[in-house]
Amino acid sequence: MRHESALPLIAPALGSALQLPVERRADVTGCDLILAAGDRVFAVEYVVDASAEFVGAGLRSLAACVQATPGALPLLVMPYARPTARMLCESAGVSWLDLSGNAGIVGPGLLVRIEGRPDAHRRRGRPRDIFSPGITRVAMAFLLSPERAFTQTELAEETLMNRGTVSRHVRRLAQAGFVTTGGRGRGACWRVEDPDLMLNAWRAAYDFERHDIRRGHIPALAGPNLLGHIAEVVERHELPYAATGLAAAWLIAPFATYRLVTVYLPAWLPAKLLDELGFVAEPRGANTWLVHASDEGVFMGTEVADGIRHVNSVQAYLDLKAQPERSAEAAEELSRRGLPWRRHE
DSSP: OOOHHHHHHHHHHHHHHSSSOOOEEEOOOSSEEEETTTTTTEEEOOOSOOOOOHHHHHHHHHHHHHHHHHEEEEEEEEEEEEEEHHHHHHHHEEEEEETTSSSEEEETTEEEEOOOOOOOTOOOOOOOOOOTTHHHHHHHHHHHHTTTBBBBHHHHHHTTOHHHHHHHHHHHHHHHHHEEEEEEGGEEEEEEHHHHHHHHHHHHOGGGGSSSSEEOOOOOOHHHHHHHHHHHHHHHHHHOOOOHHHHHHHHSOOOOOOOEEEEEEEOOHHHHHHHHHHHHHHOOOOOOEEEEESSGGTTTOOOTTTTTEEEEEHHHHHHGGGTTTTTTHHHHHHHHSSTTTTTOO
């Protein structure tokens, strides 16, 4: 929704959330709106889309507005606040409101939380997502080396992409506020600002179903035995692979036993190898997910443990979102002691 259509709707929406009359005040700060409700004043910025780039830009504009309006509470408004947008606002300590009826407004003596209202302004097509294939390789490079400042050339080498593509991706991550820049020209470098924020925003938007998944069954006694069997057959034929999900979490930060084994493959196995594995396609009661990745960035930073190749801890954490069994507990344990910036805490 464009600014000219949205701005008249913001005061009524804020009044509904607060259950208070709201009036507009003259603005000399450059904000989209200055609104007063009772004894509180809100500096309001509106963004036409809840994508990370728009939200990041809106948060920076609000920071400047609040400095020019002492005592005002910053409020970012959008048509519909998706999880990543809410997470970015809350991480920045900024209240948010959407024109679909949801809100997260916090201030001295004030807490308003309204969730569950559907998107009343949904547009056709898939929502804009900063974490699309390609840019996720750049995000992964930052998260695997959270203390490192990368030049554009170094990122291109890490991600196996050309410098022009890397430059576009880094600009988007910087616009969203996930990475910061130091230096200028050829000496410019970037580092991740807050690894937890970027990873959790990525996970909120992550959709495992973007990959091509074949669910089926292989006779086996338990998850580790099944994983060992798959690895042995695939390695005997000198084919690349990487375990992920519950199996990878067990290898990185052992916590709970598992039944389901999920394995990334850069290409589908021929029928002869599937027969050798004993794989039978059957989604119901599946104990094996063979996954053709939508982007080979999932293989960045793979490691070997107990003779089994597995994805890095960041990728495993993302993929646990779609796993059954005790995946939530496994993800919590992996987050606590398996992520690169946690291992030395």
